[in-house]
Amino acid sequence: MSLSPRTALQVTSSITVDGRTQLALAGVIDETCDLGFLRTLVGQVVLQAREVRRLTSFGVRRWRDAVRAMPPTCLVEMTEASPAFADHIRLVAGFLGPIRLRSFFAVATCERCEASTSLLVDLERYRESKRLPTKACTCGGALECADPQPYFDILLRAAGANRPTPG
Ligand SMILES: [Zn+2]
Numbered sequence: 001m002s003l004s005p006r007t008a009l010q011v012t013s014s015i016t017v018d019g020r021t022q023l024a025l026a027g028v029i030d031e032t033c034d035l036g037f038l039r040t041l042v043g044q045v046v047l048q049a050r051e052v053r054r055l056t057s058f059g060v061r062r063w064r065d066a067v068r069a070m071p072p073t074c075l076v077e078m079t080e081a082s083p084a085f086a087d088h089i090r091l092v093a094g095f096l097g098p099i100r101l102r103s104f105f106a107v108a109t110c111e112r113c114e115a116s117t118s119l120l121v122d123l124e125r126y127r128e129s130k131r132l133p134t135k136a137c138t139c140g141g142a143l144e145c146a147d148p149q150p151y152f153d154i155l156l157r158a159a160g161a162n163r164p165t166p167g
Pocket residue numbers: 110111112113114115137138139140141142
């Protein structure tokens with residue numbers, strides 16, 4: 001399913017796998033999107049955020065309020081956070097609330113031909129290898145995160161995600 005770049009956030013699919021509800025999110029988090037579904041989550045939930053294109057400043061505030069209003073009894077994880085989403089995880093304190101981040105997309109560039117792509121950073125794999133992923137480019141060069149610091153910041157933040165956030 002492809003959405004227009006301006007479509008407000010939607011849950012595009014909801015499936016249950018091994019007792020966990022997997023919700024795919026897509027669109028823009030802005031002042032018009034409906035985040036009410038976060039308040040009704042039950043049990044173990046995985047939010048897949050690869051198609052979250054953009055967040056407005058209004059949207060960021062609404063998202064933060066919505067994750068704080070999630071039922072404390074549910075266990076929520078996020079996978080495949082899009083580069084736009086990952087930026088906010090890095091820059092906005094308490095952005096994920098109690099949500100546990102499992103993976104996110106980092107932007108990687110080829111030093112040889114300057115092509116760019118996004119590579120999935122799996123937090124558990126990173127903890128073992130202590131390395132960000134790389135990939136071979138079609139030109140034979142290596143696609144790597146040119147500036148890894150933002151991604152290290154996300155990894156650090158995610159490591160502290162289970163601590164209660166003030167306010
Ligand atoms: Zn290349």
